[in-house]
Amino acid sequence: MSWIHTVQTGLLSLLGHRLRSVLTTLGILFGVAAVICTVGIGQASSQSVQARIASLGTNLLTVTPGSSVSGGVFGGAGSADTLTMADARGLASRDNAPDIAAVAPVVQTRGTIVDGTSNWSTTVTGSTPSWLQTNARTIGSGEFLSNQDVSSAAQKVVLGATTASDLGAALGDTVTIHGIAFQVVGVLQPVGGQGFANQDDLAVIPITTAQDELTGPGGVQRILLSATSVDTTGSAYLEAQQLLMQTHGIGGGTADFQITSQSQVLSTAQAVTQTLTILLASVAAISLLVGGIGVMNIMLVSVTERTAEIGLRKALGATPGDLFRQFVIEAAALTGLGGVLGVATGLLVGAVLPRLAGVAMDITLAPVVIALAVAVSVGLVFGVYPAVRAARLAPIEALRAQ
Amino acid sequence: MAEPAVEVGEVAASPESLIQLDRVRKVYGSGPAAVVALDSVSLDVPAGDFLAVMGPSGSGKSTLMHILGCLDSPTTGAYRFGGEDVSRLTESELAYVRNRRIGFVFQQFHLLPRLTAWRNVELPLLYREAGQRREAALHALDQVGLADRVEHRPTEMSGGQQQRVAIARALVTDPDLILADEPTGNLDSGSSYEILAMLRRLNQDGRTVVLITHDAEIARTANRVVRMLDGNVVGGHSPADALLLVPPPGHPPADGPEGGGTAGR
Numbered sequence: 240m241s242w243i244h245t246v247q248t249g250l251l252s253l254l255g256h257r258l259r260s261v262l263t264t265l266g267i268l269f270g271v272a273a274v275i276c277t278v279g280i281g282q283a284s285s286q287s288v289q290a291r292i293a294s295l296g297t298n299l300l301t302v303t304p305g306s307s308v309s310g311g312v313f314g315g316a317g318s319a320d321t322l323t324m325a326d327a328r329g330l331a332s333r334d335n336a337p338d339i340a341a342v343a344p345v346v347q348t349r350g351t352i353v354d355g356t357s358n359w360s361t362t363v364t365g366s367t368p369s370w371l372q373t374n375a376r377t378i379g380s381g382e383f384l385s386n387q388d389v390s391s392a393a394q395k396v397v398l399g400a401t402t403a404s405d406l407g408a409a410l411g412d413t414v415t416i417h418g419i420a421f422q423v424v425g426v427l428q429p430v431g432g433q434g435f436a437n438q439d440d441l442a443v444i445p446i447t448t449a450q451d452e453l454t455g456p457g458g459v460q461r462i463l464l465s466a467t468s469v470d471t472t473g474s475a476y477l478e479a480q481q482l483l484m485q486t487h488g489i490g491g492g493t494a495d496f497q498i499t500s501q502s503q504v505l506s507t508a509q510a511v512t513q514t515l516t517i518l519l520a521s522v523a524a525i526s527l528l529v530g531g532i533g534v535m536n537i538m539l540v541s542v543t544e545r546t547a548e549i550g551l552r553k554a555l556g557a558t559p560g561d562l563f564r565q566f567v568i569e570a571a572a573l574t575g576l577g578g579v580l581g582v583a584t585g586l587l588v589g590a591v592l593p594r595l596a597g598v599a600m601d602i603t604l605a606p607v608v609i610a611l612a613v614a615v616s617v618g619l620v621f622g623v624y625p626a627v628r629a630a631r632l633a634p635i636e637a638l639r640a641q
Numbered sequence: 642m643a644e645p646a647v648e649v650g651e652v653a654a655s656p657e658s659l660i661q662l663d664r665v666r667k668v669y670g671s672g673p674a675a676v677v678a679l680d681s682v683s684l685d686v687p688a689g690d691f692l693a694v695m696g697p698s699g700s701g702k703s704t705l706m707h708i709l710g711c712l713d714s715p716t717t718g719a720y721r722f723g724g725e726d727v728s729r730l731t732e733s734e735l736a737y738v739r740n741r742r743i744g745f746v747f748q749q750f751h752l753l754p755r756l757t758a759w760r761n762v763e764l765p766l767l768y769r770e771a772g773q774r775r776e777a778a779l780h781a782l783d784q785v786g787l788a789d790r791v792e793h794r795p796t797e798m799s800g801g802q803q804q805r806v807a808i809a810r811a812l813v814t815d816p817d818l819i820l821a822d823e824p825t826g827n828l829d830s831g832s833s834y835e836i837l838a839m840l841r842r843l844n845q846d847g848r849t850v851v852l853i854t855h856d857a858e859i860a861r862t863a864n865r866v867v868r869m870l871d872g873n874v875v876g877g878h879s880p881a882d883a884l885l886l887v888p889p890p891g892h893p894p895a896d897g898p899e900g901g902g903t904a905g906r
Binding site for chain 1: 713732736739747755764814
């Protein structure tokens with residue numbers, strides 16, 4: 240039998256069972272659409288996470304204290320109190336660390352800011368003028384804290400854009416934090432939502448003032464370092480490491496601090512989003528597999544139902560190969576159609592969902608092609624067994640069936 | 642029981658024979674569950690013959706029909722069709738023989754309900770490289786007197802008309818043999834008469850026809866009749882004697898054992 244007639248016969252039989260064909264197709268349709276959508280969402284979120292982290296600057300290094308052990312209780316990373324203002328001053332020395340451009344010691348606490356009748360709870364950061372540079376931020380209006388403010392422990396505050404607008408605070412206003420009066424001297428340029436935390440909702444005060452009034456004297460929670468360029472981040476890391484080992488008097492033992500670079504965070508985040516994408520796509524792929532089993536099921540029903548027809552075709556001269564091809568083509572047509580409709584559905588969801596739900600989707604060619612190819616292969620693979628059953632039916636048994 | 646009256650070599654040597662069965666045996670299953678459907682059947686059908694194979698159900702006539710139609714292969718023994726040994730062909734080779742040389746007419750018609758009359762008739766031509774299929778199908782339908790029903794579906798036709806479509810389908814490939822298995826089993830007497838007359842006419846036009854039936858009246862249409870019992874051919878007779886062959890229930894036929902195994906030639 241020629242291919243044209245084999246295809247014609249297969250399609251005619253599918254048309255003869257329209258509802259059944261459509262329902263079988265749905266399984267494949269949803270599988271393909273799910274694969275395309277989940278991979279699209281995964282890629283979009285991976286890209287946005289990468290963009291966010293990259294915007295922080297890849298030449299940023301963060302020094303955090305090591306873990307504390309008090310009375311046998313392991314306090315966890317960052318819980319120790321080993322970093323000091325002296326460490327920050329040492330790192331800032333151009334002679335000791337030529338590749339470090341800026342050093343910003345940081346203490347942080349939650350605090351409620353009160354401006355007249357309105358109040359706002361936010362993160363209060365105590366730091367130095369270098370904070371702007373290490374965080375890659377700029378001042379929107381007014382001015383940032385000065386070295387003078389730090390050395391005199393001035394009661395001045397710089398607010399994030401969100402904080403300022405929600406509080407209704409203007410430049411020159413006096414606000415209170417934990418009952419202490421601060422003068423608003425500047426508002427930061429907004430940077431937009433940053434996912435994990437809103438980077439525009441914060442308050443920055445001199446680190447000396449914070450230590451005196453809020454967090455207690457001496458300790459530094461973190462030291463932010465910015466290398467002179469992206470290329471010197473590696474040597475800046477080594478310089479900071481060496482210097483701190485020296486000043487903390489650690490020979491070859493375990494360091495009581497940790498230095499992490501932004502690129503480490505970036506690769507970790509990449510790995511996490513990739514894993515999530517693979518996980519989601521696997522679930523979608525399983526639904527595609529289930530759709531394939533549905534195709535096999537319906538093809539088996541079809542073979543059983545058409546036993547008499549198969550017998551007749553054999554009596555009229557159809558070879559086992561003719562019947563095998565006919566049933567495989569029917570299965571492939573079902574999944575191929577489901578695949579094409581699935582791609583259409585996936586693209587439609589990709590166009591509509593971002594507008595309705597604000598979920599970013601980034602649909603690329605590769606998952607579309609792969610999902611379609613997998614759908615058709617699923618049809619071929621799951622169509623083979625029913626087709627073999629049809630081909631192997633003995634003509635006399637099949638003729639007796641009616 | 643009855644053994645063939647002719648020697649094997651003699652059968653094979655006959656050049657004008659279309660069908661030659663030589664001690665064909667067919668056993669279904671194996672071991673203690675084995676069922677002997679055909680014991681040892683030898684049969685010789687010359688080209689142009691109109692033979693009726695008669696017998697009660699369980700006599701092996703259906704199995705014989707399957708083997709004659711190349712739908713099944715004998716367990717032992719030889720089957721020569723048009724001089725070619727077809728008893729050891731593969732399934733695909735048998736499909737080729739069925740398609741080129743045999744036209745089937747079944748009791749249940751076996752038309753595909755979704756296809757129109759001419760599409761049904763066209764079916765066997767799809768399994769070979771044939772051009773002008775519509776013309777051939779229309780010509781065959783014309784031969785069975787259904788030129789005005791070509792676009793009708795089986796459900797829109799009477800039983801007799803459906804069987805005529807089936808005969809047209811058997812004719813369309815211009816086969817050497819028409820094999821009709823109880824062709825009137827599902828028809829009223831009027832339609833039955835029509836179908837039998839049609840088979841008769843096809844035979845008069847020179848085609849070999851083998852008719853399988855349990856009905857002696859029907860068997861009389863043929864030129865000659867062989868009778869089957871318990872997997873063996875037990876007698877060959879002229880159609881006029883066919884009625885006499887029907888044994889009373891529970892009794893073996895009087896002329897069974899001593900009748901010649903192969904039909905008279």
